[in-house]
Amino acid sequence: MAKGVHHQFPRCLTFICLVMLVSNLNSTQSHGDQQEQELELLLSFKACAKDSSQSLSNWLNSSATFCNWHGLACDQTSSHVNSIQLSGKNMSGTISSSIFHLPKVTNIDLSSNQFAGEISFSFPSSSLSSLLYLNLSNNNLTGSLPEFLFSVSFSGLESLDLSNNMFSGIIPHQLGLLSSLKYLDVGGNVLVGRIPSSITNITGLEYLTLASNQLIGEIPRDIGVMKSLKWIYMGYNNLSGEIPKSIGNLLSLRHLDLVYNNLTGLIPDSLGNLTSLEFLFLYRNNFMGWIPASIFDLKNLVSLDLSDNYLRGEISELVVNLQRLEILQLFSNNFTGKIPKALTALPRLQVLQLWSNRLTGEIPKELGMHNNLTVLDLSTNNLSGEIPHGLCDSRNLNKLILFSNSLEGQIPHSLSSCITLRRVRLQNNKLSGQLTPEFTKLPQVYLLDMSGNKLSGRIDDRKWDMPALQLLNLAKNNFSGELPDSFGSNELENLDLSENQFSGDIPRGMGSLSELVQLKLSRNRLSGNIPNELSWCKKLVSLDLSHNQLTGQIPISIGDMPVLGMLDLSENQLRGEIPQNLGSAESLVELNISYNRFHGRLPSTGAFLAINSSDVTGNDLCESDDISASRSGLLPCNKREDNNKNPFWWFFLLGLVGFPLAAFLIVVFIRRRQNLEVTTTRVENEEGTWEMRYFDSEASKIITIHDVLSSAKEGVLIITQGRKETVKFEVKEMSDLNCFSEDIGKLRHPNMVKLMGICRCGKGGYLVYENVDGKYLSHVVGSLSWERRRNIALGIAKALKYLHAHGSSFAGLVGEMSPHRVVVDSKDVPRLMLCPLKVSISSPYVAPESRNAKEVTEKSDMYGLGVILIELLTGRSSVDEEVGMQHESIVEWARYCYSDCHLDTWVDPNMKGGIASLVQNDIVEVMNLALQCTATDPTARPSAGHVFKTLNALTASTSSCV
Ligand SMILES: *[C@@H]1O[C@H](CO)[C@@H](O)[C@H](O)[C@H]1NC(C)=O
Ligand SMILES: *[C@@H]1O[C@H](CO)[C@@H](O)[C@H](O)[C@H]1NC(C)=O
Ligand SMILES: *[C@@H]1O[C@H](CO)[C@@H](O)[C@H](O)[C@H]1NC(C)=O
Ligand SMILES: *[C@@H]1O[C@H](CO)[C@@H](O)[C@H](O)[C@H]1NC(C)=O
Numbered sequence: 001m002a003k004g005v006h007h008q009f010p011r012c013l014t015f016i017c018l019v020m021l022v023s024n025l026n027s028t029q030s031h032g033d034q035q036e037q038e039l040e041l042l043l044s045f046k047a048c049a050k051d052s053s054q055s056l057s058n059w060l061n062s063s064a065t066f067c068n069w070h071g072l073a074c075d076q077t078s079s080h081v082n083s084i085q086l087s088g089k090n091m092s093g094t095i096s097s098s099i100f101h102l103p104k105v106t107n108i109d110l111s112s113n114q115f116a117g118e119i120s121f122s123f124p125s126s127s128l129s130s131l132l133y134l135n136l137s138n139n140n141l142t143g144s145l146p147e148f149l150f151s152v153s154f155s156g157l158e159s160l161d162l163s164n165n166m167f168s169g170i171i172p173h174q175l176g177l178l179s180s181l182k183y184l185d186v187g188g189n190v191l192v193g194r195i196p197s198s199i200t201n202i203t204g205l206e207y208l209t210l211a212s213n214q215l216i217g218e219i220p221r222d223i224g225v226m227k228s229l230k231w232i233y234m235g236y237n238n239l240s241g242e243i244p245k246s247i248g249n250l251l252s253l254r255h256l257d258l259v260y261n262n263l264t265g266l267i268p269d270s271l272g273n274l275t276s277l278e279f280l281f282l283y284r285n286n287f288m289g290w291i292p293a294s295i296f297d298l299k300n301l302v303s304l305d306l307s308d309n310y311l312r313g314e315i316s317e318l319v320v321n322l323q324r325l326e327i328l329q330l331f332s333n334n335f336t337g338k339i340p341k342a343l344t345a346l347p348r349l350q351v352l353q354l355w356s357n358r359l360t361g362e363i364p365k366e367l368g369m370h371n372n373l374t375v376l377d378l379s380t381n382n383l384s385g386e387i388p389h390g391l392c393d394s395r396n397l398n399k400l401i402l403f404s405n406s407l408e409g410q411i412p413h414s415l416s417s418c419i420t421l422r423r424v425r426l427q428n429n430k431l432s433g434q435l436t437p438e439f440t441k442l443p444q445v446y447l448l449d450m451s452g453n454k455l456s457g458r459i460d461d462r463k464w465d466m467p468a469l470q471l472l473n474l475a476k477n478n479f480s481g482e483l484p485d486s487f488g489s490n491e492l493e494n495l496d497l498s499e500n501q502f503s504g505d506i507p508r509g510m511g512s513l514s515e516l517v518q519l520k521l522s523r524n525r526l527s528g529n530i531p532n533e534l535s536w537c538k539k540l541v542s543l544d545l546s547h548n549q550l551t552g553q554i555p556i557s558i559g560d561m562p563v564l565g566m567l568d569l570s571e572n573q574l575r576g577e578i579p580q581n582l583g584s585a586e587s588l589v590e591l592n593i594s595y596n597r598f599h600g601r602l603p604s605t606g607a608f609l610a611i612n613s614s615d616v617t618g619n620d621l622c623e624s625d626d627i628s629a630s631r632s633g634l635l636p637c638n639k640r641e642d643n644n645k646n647p648f649w650w651f652f653l654l655g656l657v658g659f660p661l662a663a664f665l666i667v668v669f670i671r672r673r674q675n676l677e678v679t680t681t682r683v684e685n686e687e688g689t690w691e692m693r694y695f696d697s698e699a700s701k702i703i704t705i706h707d708v709l710s711s712a713k714e715g716v717l718i719i720t721q722g723r724k725e726t727v728k729f730e731v732k733e734m735s736d737l738n739c740f741s742e743d744i745g746k747l748r749h750p751n752m753v754k755l756m757g758i759c760r761c762g763k764g765g766y767l768v769y770e771n772v773d774g775k776y777l778s779h780v781v782g783s784l785s786w787e788r789r790r791n792i793a794l795g796i797a798k799a800l801k802y803l804h805a806h807g808s809s810f811a812g813l814v815g816e817m818s819p820h821r822v823v824v825d826s827k828d829v830p831r832l833m834l835c836p837l838k839v840s841i842s843s844p845y846v847a848p849e850s851r852n853a854k855e856v857t858e859k860s861d862m863y864g865l866g867v868i869l870i871e872l873l874t875g876r877s878s879v880d881e882e883v884g885m886q887h888e889s890i891v892e893w894a895r896y897c898y899s900d901c902h903l904d905t906w907v908d909p910n911m912k913g914g915i916a917s918l919v920q921n922d923i924v925e926v927m928n929l930a931l932q933c934t935a936t937d938p939t940a941r942p943s944a945g946h947v948f949k950t951l952n953a954l955t956a957s958t959s960s961c962v
Contacts, residue, residue: 034103038081041098042066049115050093055086080104087135088112095119095136100129100148107133111161118143129153135161137185144169145186149178156180163209164188171210176201187211187233195220195239204228211257212236214921219258224249235259235281238921242266248273257281259305260920264288267306272297283329284308284920296321303327307353310334315354317342327351331377339364339378344371350394351375355401359383363407369393377401379425387411387431392418403449404428411439421445427473428452437462441488444468451475451496460484467491475499475520483526485509496520498544503527506545511536522568523547530554530574535561541842541851542566546592550574554593559585563851565842566590570615573597578621583608587851589842594618601637608632610733681705692759695745699756699768702727708759708766717768728771729756732833734764744834747806751799753823753831769833774825777868781819782875782910786923788828789872789911793926794951795830796822796865800944803834804858817864818845819871844889849938859938865947866933870894873927875908891934894927922954 039061046059059069066081067074073083081102092114099108108131119141131154145162148154150172158180167189176198178184184202187209194217195210206228215237223229224246230253239261247256248270254277263285271280272294279302280295287309295304296318304322307329314337315330325346331353338361339354349371355378362385363378369390376391379401386409391397397418403425410433411426421442427449434457435450445466451473458481459474466472469489473496482504483497493515502524510519511533519537522544529552530545541563550572558567559581565588575597582588583603591607595618602608602621613633622637679694683705692708694700702719708731711717717729730753745755754770777792784792800817823831842851847863850856870890871877877890894906907923929950933941942950 035079038102039066041101042069042072042081044098045096048094048096049091051089051091053090055089055091075104078104082130083107085109086113090114092116095141097148100131104130106130109133109135110139111135112138115139115141117141119146127153128156131157133157133159135159136165137161137163139165141165141167143167145172145191147172150174152177154178159183161185162189166190168192170194171196171215173198175199178202179204181205182228183207185209187213189213191215193217195234197222200225202226206252207231209233210237215239217241219244219247219263222246226250227252229253230276231255233257235261236921237261239263243268243271245270247271250274251276253277254300255279258285260284260924262286262920266290267292267295267311269294271295274298276300278302278324281305282309287311289313291316293318299323301325302348305329307331307333312336314338315340319343320345322346323348325349326372329353331355331357333357335359337361339367339383341366343367344369346371348372350396353377355379355381357381361385363388363402366390368397373397374420375399379403379405381405383407385409387415387426389414391415392420396420398422398444401425402429406430408432411435415439416442419443422468423447425449426453430454432456435459441465446470446491449473450477453477455479458482464488470494470515472496483507483521486512491515493517493539498522498524500524505529506531506534506550508533510534513537514539516540518542520544521548525549527551530558530569532557534558538562540564541587544568545572546570548572552576554579554582556581558582561585561587563587563842565851568592569596570594571596575599577601578603582606587842591615602632602634690759690761692757693745694757696754696756699729703729703757703768705759708757708768712766716771730769730771732767732769734758734760734767747803747834749799749802750829751795751802751831753833755834772823772825772831774823774831776820777822777824777830778819778877780824781872782908784911786911790922790926790951790954791828792822792824792830793865793869793872794948796832796868797944797948797951799830799832800861800865801948804861804944816843816845817861817868818843819868822868844891847938848936857938858944859941862933862941862944862947863938865944866930866941867891869926869930869933873908873923873930874906875910894934895931925950925954 042059043061046056049056055070066072067079071084071086072081073085074080075082082104083106084099085107087109088111090113094117095110095115097119099105116139134157145167149160151174155177157178160178160181160183163185164187167186168191170193171186171191173196175196179201181202182204184205184207188211191213193215195215197220200220200222203226205226208229208231211233212235217239218241219234219239221244223244227249229250232253232255235257236259239258240263242265243258243263245268247268251274253274256277257279259281264287266289267282267287269292272292275298277298278300280298283305287306289311290313291306291311293316296316299321301322302324303326305327310333312334315335317340319340320342323346326348327350329351335354335357336359339359341364343349343352344364344366347370350373352373353375359381360383363383365388367388367390372394373391374394374396376397377399380403383405384407387402387407389412391400392415398420400421401423407429408431411431413436416436416438419442422444424445424447431450431453432455435455440459440462443466446468447470449471454477456478459479460482464484464486465488467489468491469487470491471494472487472492475496476499478501480501480503483502483506485507486509492513494517498520503526505528506521506526508531511531514537516537517539519540519542526548527550530550532555534543535555535557538561540561543564543566546568547570552574553576554569554574556579558564559579564585567588567590570592573596577600578593578598580603583605585606588607591611592615594615597619599620602616602623611632616632616634621634623632623634679697679700681692681694683690690705692705703717707717707719711731712733715731717731719727748754753772755767756770757768759766759768781789821833823833825831845864845867847860850860867890874894929942929947933947935941
């Protein structure tokens with residue numbers, strides 16, 4: 001038999017040869033035989049592992065003394081292997097179960113490699129393993145938890161770490177057999193089912209982690225018998241029910257973390273027994289009622305986080321007992337009353353976050369004076385009174401977030417010397433007075449939002465020196481005087497000084513803000529010319545100078561700004577002609593020049609092509625000789641001369657005069673290729689050739705070019721066939737020439753609106769779509785349940801996956817991946833529209849790299865999908881005013897909110913049916929996905945296939961749980 005075994009090696013051990021081998025080991029053998037067999041077991045392990053870093057290079061058949069091999073250690077007297085230490089050796093492949101048969105092995109550590117696959121074999125139940133310590137964490141192992149481990153054979157095991165793999169299935173009921181365990185970690189897998197009640201058999205367990213799985217059911221009632229427990233981490237599961245009262249017996253417990261579950265009821269009084277507790281984390285559950293007074297007996301608490309629950313009542317002054325407390329987070333609950341004065345007497349308190357409650361009264365005057373504050377967030381309460389003076393007495397405060405309260409009075413002088421400040425958000429209060437000269441020299445502040453207060457005074461009478469500043473928002477105050485020439489920062493990306501009383505010229509120094517993306521100076525009293533230098537801001541996407549008293553002409557150089565997408569100059573006293581190059585600024589899509597003193601001819605290209613009359617009105621402008629004539633509502637500069645050069649005018653007139661005349665003027669020739677899928681029709685007139693390609697044989701029979709052109713304005717084409725049967729189509733203007741490819745007509749997918757044909761002349765043209773009975777996603781999102789939102793996301797991902805699978809030339813065909821390009825039909829199926837109008841590069845759905853380089857790849861589609869996901873999750877539109885004001889974009893906002901806040905603060909409160917806790921993990925996962933999709937680095941974004949797969953897995957898992 002032994003011979004047969006030898007022939008198998010050094011192949012990766014199969015189940016069969018293992019059984020043979022095991023029986024060998026069990027028989028009485030000489031020492032030499034045993035050595036031989038240990039050698040074979042080790043070589044079998046090597047054969048299964050892929051060892052790209054050559055960590056096993058000296059594991060050679062020839063070397064009989066394996067005790068010298070890398071990663072092995074032997075018992076000194078008997079020369080048996082007793083320890084395998086191969087953590088972090090970059091190994092992959094599978095783990096051969098042979099190593100579990102090494103007769104004297106006590107320690108196996110294969111953690112932090114890339115071992116994959118299942119570990120399955122049977123271990124003879126009669127034999128007792130000598131294993132004490134097993135660590136397979138941080139690999140890519142799949143399948144059920146290895147069943148053989150949960151047996152009497154391994155009842156001597158003291159430490160078992162299987163965390164951060166892909167283990168699925170349940171935790172075996174036989175867990176209780178491992179009664180010697182002190183350390184158990186199966187966190188970070190995809191385990192389902194309940195926590196086996198037999199776990200309470202492991203009374204010596206000190207460290208227990210079950211976190212980040214999909215466990216359901218209750219925490220075992222009699223967990224109180226596991227008196228050795230020092231550490232419990234069960235967060236990020238779907239556990240329900242109440243915290244068992246018996247938890248009060250775990251007198252050794254130092255760390256209790258049950259976050260992100262579906263736990264309900266009151267926080268048990270008995271927690272007050274756990275006087276060793278240092279960390280108590282219960283956030284993001286459904287706890288109700290008050291904080292039990294006994295919690296304030298936990299004198300060793302370092303960190304207490306009960307945020308994102310339904311807790312109410314006042315925060316007790318008993319908090320004064322928690323003298324070691326460093327972190328207190330109670331945000332997103334329903335706490336009322338005042339902020340307890342006792343907080344001011346906690347010497348170690350660093351982080352205090354009480355935002356989104358219903359707290360009233362003043363902020364305790366001594367807050368900060370005797371604490372060690374680094375982060376203070378009391379935003380979105382009903383706090384009144386003044387900002388206390390001592391908040392920065394720690395000399396460590398870096399986040400000061402008090403927005404959306406009713407705070408009044410001046411900004412305390414002491415904050416002006418708080419040089420550690422980085423993020424300051426005091427907007428939407430009633431703060432008054434002036435900014436001190438020192439305040440504008442804070443060296444580390446990168447975000448300063450003081451908008452929506454009653455601040456006043458000049459800001460140009462001092463030197464601004466804020467080298468880290470990225471966002472400055474002083475909008476909606478009463479600041480006056482001239483604008484400063486500089487803010488002392490080269491990092492400034494977002495500057496909003498709108499709705500104040502600023503006067504004087506726009507400083508030329510603004511031209512040196514090389515990172516500036518958004519500049520809002522609207523609704524002030526600025527005068528003088530628009531400085532040429534503004535056009536040096538090469539990253540500027542949005543420029544709003546409206547509602548001022550600016551004079552002079554539009555500088556020619558504005559038209560050369562590479563990424564300018566939005567320009568609002570309305571309600572000023574600008575004059576002269578509109579520079580023609582503004583019409584060739586390719587990035588420009590939104591333009592408002594209304595109510596100035598412009599005269600002359602409106603350019604007929606670029607953004608002017610589709611300009612609305614309200615954006616040009618109030619000037620002395622006339623329409624140039626081009627197709628956009630009718631949109632602007634302006635009179636043509638010279639009607640007689642220009643009319644017949646304009647095919648659109650021409651067709652418009654034709655419509656009036658009637659088809660008979662049209663038929664007379666037009667030379668028609670039709671070429672039909674019956675056997676090809678794509679049929680082409682041409683109509684020629686003196687202006688050129690209109691060509692229509694049909695992608696649908698029915699459409700080719702009933703739609704004519706004339707039909708398309710005459711319905712272009714309405715956007716709907718209705719064809720009445722005999723016997724009053726009508727067929728409806730949608731007609732949209734086209735700007736992307738990629739669309740005019742025959743291949744696009746072949747694209748057919750249930751999640752795409754069917755393209756029936758394309759009609760074009762020169763560079764312009766129209767797309768004819770099937771008429772879908774439904775609404776744009778942008779209009780319906782607010783009323784949808786989570787399931788429907790997720791299904792919509794899934795459908796869009798599916799369409800993108802299909803599109804991208806057809807080759808990279810179809811990337812970007814959707815153009816702007818936005819909710820305005822998705823129709824949700826009457827059966828609730830999302831349908832993507834290909835080939836839209838020109839994409840606005842300032843659109844929040846356009847990926848950053850496409851904004852500058854205009855290059856569109858699959859990854860830019862993924863960015864747009866990411867923004868849609870964020871909108872589906874948060875219910876916020878990317879043009880949401882609140883979001884837009886405080887954060888650069890919805891993406892920034894989501895990133896901030898996701899990292900800084902808890903679920904309830906960003907998930908759409910209107911989500912129909914509320915958010916069942918079952919899906920809360922899903923929501924977090926989808927947000928993760930959304931943030932990956934919106935990564936600035938395109939290569940970091942996942943593929944449509946990956947997004948589809950992830951969403952699909954969620955759909956599958958939730959429907960099977962319900
Ligand atoms: C882990 O396994 C999954 C599927 O089994 C695979 O898709 C993934 O690439 C693996 N990851 C690594 C790092 O090996
Ligand atoms: C509890 O552990 C003992 C060994 O200490 C074992 O005999 C018994 O079967 C275990 N009980 C359960 C329910 O696992
Ligand atoms: C709290 O501890 C006391 C002993 O200090 C014990 O008698 C009591 O049962 C414990 N309470 C709970 C609910 O565990
Ligand atoms: C969460 O707990 C509540 C109350 O116990 C229950 O009604 C609900 O079904 C639970 N949700 C999930 C997803 O388990």
